[in-house]
Amino acid sequence: MTRTKLWMIAYRGLTRNRRRTFFTMLAVALGLALLITLNGYISGVMEDGLQNSIRLQTGHVQVRAAxxxxxxxxxxxxxxxxxxxxxxxxxxxxxxxxxxxxxxxxxxxxxxxxxxxxxxxxxxxxxxxxxxxxxxxxxxxxxxxxxxxxxxxxxxxxxxxxxxxxxxxxxxxxxxxxxxxxxxxxxxxxxxxxxxxxxxxxxxxxxxxxxxxxxxxxxxxxxxxxxxxxxxxxxxxxxxxxxxGLQTFTWRDLNAFILQSMDAAFSFYILMDAIVIMIVAVIIANTLLMAVFERVREIGILAALGMKRLEILLMVLYEAAIIALAGVVVGIALGLLGVFFLTQNGFVLGEMATTAGNLPISNVVYARFAPDLFTWLAVWTFLIALLASLYPAWFAARLEPVRALHTE
Amino acid sequence: MPIIELFDIHKTYRIGEVETRALDGVSLNFEPGEFSAIVGPSGSGKTTLLQIMGCLDRPDRGIVKLDDRDVTRLNADQRAELRRNVIGFIFQFFALIPVLDAYENVELPLLLAGVGARERRERTLEMLEAVGLSDRIHHRPNQLSGGQQQRVAIARALVKRPLVVLADEPTANLDTANGEQAMEIMQRLNEQTGTAFIFATHDPRVMKFARRTIHLVDGRVAENHAPVPVEAAVRSLSHPGEPRA
Structure with missing residues (x-):
């Protein structure tokens, strides 16, 4: 069967319950938008701290007596x-x-x-x-x-x-x-x-x-x-x-502690990112599983007509891919909008800025566009969503046609 | 040579502790171009027999040969391959895909069989015309009457030019006029294409059209009327007073 037609059937499958499809896509979009905005902001905080340290304390290179x-x-x-x-x-x-x-x-x-x-x-x-x-x-x-x-x-x-x-x-x-x-x-x-x-x-x-x-x-x-x-x-x-008689230092040597702190902080935020992406994945898996349960009989008809297990599996995966892709595109747009807002308006930390230890954070911190990081988040959101849809797809593919046909 | 051969078919369903014997040693042959009805009361095993012939289910015991090939031990994908190429199905509840229109529903088996785009289009339109639905090709199932939906299902079953069409209670959800019309269409297509039709039914309207009836009782063949040649069957329809077999 042509892949194009499978895509079409998958798309049509999603349009039968537009509201559910929309809200699932929205969950993906909001999850990713949140991640992009948050990571853009955190990236801004880290870069601000590093830049401040370089600008006010260390410079890019220092020469000192040995x-x-x-x-x-x-x-x-x-x-x-x-x-x-x-x-x-x-x-x-x-x-x-x-x-x-x-x-x-x-x-x-x-x-x-x-x-x-x-x-x-x-x-x-x-x-x-x-x-x-x-x-x-x-x-x-x-x-x-x-x-x-x-x-x-x-x-x-x-x-x-x-x-x-x-x-x-x-x-x-x-x-x-x-x-x-x-x-x-x-x-x-x-x-x-x-x-x-x-x-x-x-x-x-x-x-x-x-x-x-x-x-x-x-x-x-x-x-x-x-x-x-x-x-x-x-x-x-x-x-x-x-x-x-002299020793030279680069900004990396002079800000080693800050860079280590940044790495540790990013590790923590990666964990947070993973949790949000997992939640999004569970939402997608749940939606697809409901969609599969709703049309067990229809899947039975497709199987009766000769659709193979792999094709049924792909059909459900394509549905997930459509939801995930739409969600990722909207999520990137919303996320970039959020980051743009925070690059223009910043976020006033006030006294909180003094509690950041050795990281000299400004009292107004602006978000930063981090294309690599945002791409990474978008790709992982898409991939994990697809991964989560494997179970509903597998479930659909394993349905026995004769039982599926007699499901009301 | 028979297109379907059944040797000593047994099938038992188990629901919890309860065992129901659906088929109990059925042996039958079906020839090319047949227009036959498997009849019997509810629970006699007609639908089970149809599903086993259609590679939708497997017997517990016995051998099923389709076009001289033993299909009893084929795996799920091999059986799907057979369903996609040589067997057409018509179901009681029409079983159309609700999100596809009439054209797409009929086209679907050709897509599954990998038929090229141009031939696919020609054959799809030809079949829709044959069932009198040329003016409804872009209607979705919920925009069609029950009779029209069953005609789409007939077109879908025949579009891939199968060896045999297996129809499970095809008139059960149709009124008299639509039921008659569906049977007339299937009879005409049987004569035109030579595709065998095997019905599972307890509807006298279907039995009236069948050239051969097989009575199942408690999963066994109780009566098996000999097939009637197509010409004789047509004559008997034109002159209902004549004996059919």
Missing amino acids: GYPDGKHSVQWKDLIERPEEIAAQAMAMPEVRAAAPILWLDAVLSTGEESVGLQVYGIDVNSPLHDPLRASVIAGAFLEATDRSGVLMGGRLAQSLNLKVGDTVPLVTINANGEPVEAPFVIRGLFSSGVLVYDESVLFMPLARAQSFALTGNRASAVMIELHRREDADKVAVALAQP
């Missing part, structure tokens, strides 16, 4: 890079590099008289395009000047919690290169809002030269931070900048 300790800050000369400007210039000469600049990290304590908070102080080259996003995130006052000897840029959220404003003077204490505590007053020149609440609460910026003089590091820096046009070039740039 002895710089892992996981903590040090301002001892042996741990710092001696001529960071030369390395930055060498990096800037590479076409893959968008920006490169030295940075000095200090641990500091800020006291207001009422309370003290531990902070990370970033001494930055304020003229580098590396810090354009920070410049754009100033919400009050002004950005820093390279020659400013007392100005700092503070997170708006930290200033609010400490009751501080632009123009206020705050004392900072740090341990200098000699291991001695030093204290100096600084004036809040401006407030920033990076969109990452954790970051806005714990980081303070000052010009690199002032940070170096505050910590007595000379012209040394903790690292040279490099931003690339394409993050895929990180390995190439890191290799090019490698030299004795």
Whole structure:
């Protein structure tokens, strides 16, 4: 029998109970739409966290002195890079590099008289395009000047919690290169809002030269931070900048924990995806089984006319395929619509964003189009739906024609 | 040579603890071009016999030969192959596929048999014309009367030019006029095509048309009237007073 005719009989079979067929197709469509939207959003959250970490903390490539300790800050000369400007210039000469600049990290304590908070102080080259996003995130006052000897840029959220404003003077204490505590007053020149609440609460910026003089590091820096046009070039740039006495890191090395967390989270979401797909599959199997029960006699007629078991099996599978395909197409459309909505409007996490541990998530997170992931979901939804319809199809194919014909 | 040979056919149905003997040693032959009726009261085994002849069911014991081939031990697909190529069925409740129109219902056996598109169309239209339904080809079963539905079923049974058409109570759900019309059509097609027709019935209207009647009682052949040549049968229909056999 021609496959075309089997498809036609399968299609006609579905049209006899249009409402049931429609709702089954809708169940597939909504299930897949939910998965696509959810995965688009989760993908957006993960990518946002990674991008924020790269943008605000790690850059795409870092060059540090070979002895710089892992996981903590040090301002001892042996741990710092001696001529960071030369390395930055060498990096800037590479076409893959968008920006490169030295940075000095200090641990500091800020006291207001009422309370003290531990902070990370970033001494930055304020003229580098590396810090354009920070410049754009100033919400009050002004950005820093390279020659400013007392100005700092503070997170708006930290200033609010400490009751501080632009123009206020705050004392900072740090341990200098000699291991001695030093204290100096600084004036809040401006407030920033990076969109990452954790970051806005714990980081303070000052010009690199002032940070170096505050910590007595000379012209040394903790690292040279490099931003690339394409993050895929990180390995190439890191290799090019490698030299004795230095160690280079790519964004993958520097965000290993975040990437591991993302993998773990994706594993969890794959489990959730599997559960939703299974539910959809059970709905399809149930519908088809009902449809088979309803027309046992008709299947008996087809068998009496000479339709073979394989053809009956295929006929039911084709019905499943039509429902699943229609559901997948509608589901993709609805899902993409959902993802599009969330790419435009985002989802305000607010305080929830601060509970994401080491993942610097923005307080408004947008979904992301992830074509590979969406294709994977659509294909699996279709395949699992077909797999689930094997039982009803097998049931139909195994019907004895003589018994089926006498079923009312 | 007979087209169907039955040797000592036995069939017992078991429903729970209860055993019902449907056929008890039936042996019969059917020749090409026959127009015969298997008659008997309800439960006499007529439908079971028809189903065994049509490869829809298997006997518990005995041998069924179809066109000189032993079909008793064939598997499900081999029996389906025979049903699709050499046996036509007509059922009491018409048994049309409700989602297909008259044309598609008649075309279905040809599709199953793998007949090419052009020949399929010609033969389908020819059969629908032969049963007087050329103007109803795109009507679905629920848009046709009972008589028209049975005519579609007759066309569907004959379209593949089978050796034999097995009809189970073909007039049971038809009024007198439609029943007569259906029988006349089948008789005409039997004469024109040479396809054998075997009916299972207790309807006197069918018996009146049959050229041979086999009486089944309690699963056994009680009477087996000799076949009447086609010419004699036609004459007896034209002159009902003459003895038939």
